[in-house]
Amino acid sequence: MRFDDRLDPLLEEIAEKIINCTRCPLAEGRINAVPGEGPQHASMMFIGEAPGAKEDETGRPFVGQSGQLMTDIMKDVGIAREEVFITSILKCRPPENRNPDPDEVRACAPFVLAQLDSISPIVTVTLGNAAYDLFSSTFYLPKRKVGEVHGKVFRLHSTGARYLMPTYHPAGLLYNRKLIPEFRKDLETALKYLGMRP
Numbered sequence: 001m002r003f004d005d006r007l008d009p010l011l012e013e014i015a016e017k018i019i020n021c022t023r024c025p026l027a028e029g030r031i032n033a034v035p036g037e038g039p040q041h042a043s044m045m046f047i048g049e050a051p052g053a054k055e056d057e058t059g060r061p062f063v064g065q066s067g068q069l070m071t072d073i074m075k076d077v078g079i080a081r082e083e084v085f086i087t088s089i090l091k092c093r094p095p096e097n098r099n100p101d102p103d104e105v106r107a108c109a110p111f112v113l114a115q116l117d118s119i120s121p122i123v124t125v126t127l128g129n130a131a132y133d134l135f136s137s138t139f140y141l142p143k144r145k146v147g148e149v150h151g152k153v154f155r156l157h158s159t160g161a162r163y164l165m166p167t168y169h170p171a172g173l174l175y176n177r178k179l180i181p182e183f184r185k186d187l188e189t190a191l192k193y194l195g196m197r198p
């Protein structure tokens with residue numbers, strides 16, 4: 001995998017806009033907005049649903065229990081967390097970690113799409129149903145639940161990003177540990193596509 005930790009003004013500009021954003025009511029309850037983190041030229045991008053309590057507290061993505069589990073599994077399959085860009089479709093925490101409201105997703109989606117364009121990763125991994133729903137609508141992918149499409153790799157034609165693969169959200173793995181082997185297998189599949197440039 002490529003590793004480049006140069007700071008690109010564009011990603012920084014997007015982060016700045018997120019930190020100051022008041023486009024939806026979630027701005028009122030946040031401690032911190034969570035723009036995401038990782039190198040500008042990451043080959044892989046991971047996109048979850050929304051920040052939780054720990055993320056809201058720290059302003060960093062996937063730093064709670066499920067984030068730690070994901071980081072461990074990534075490491076096991078050979079993906080270094082510091083080499084990928086990690087973010088979510090909502091940048092502010094919904095109260096009590098409730099599901100994202102469609103209006104909130106609509107308001108926030110331009111940020112994650114701008115990040116995708118800016119980074120232009122080879123492989124984008126969506127984590128959970130909410131992230132896949134946004135990307136399946138945006139890129140005309142099959143409308144399915146993650147349980148049905150996880151591990152399938154789709155070509156994206158209308159963006160600099162090349163492949164998208166949905167998989168489970170790591171929070172789901174904490175409740176159903178039987179999904180961990182499938183999640184691991186999905187990450188191995190995504191990793192294979194890093195070497196394939198369309």
Ligand code: SF4
Nearest residue numbers: 021024027091092108
């Ligand atoms: S969730 Fe997104 S749209 Fe809503 S305030 Fe936060 S950054 Fe803005």
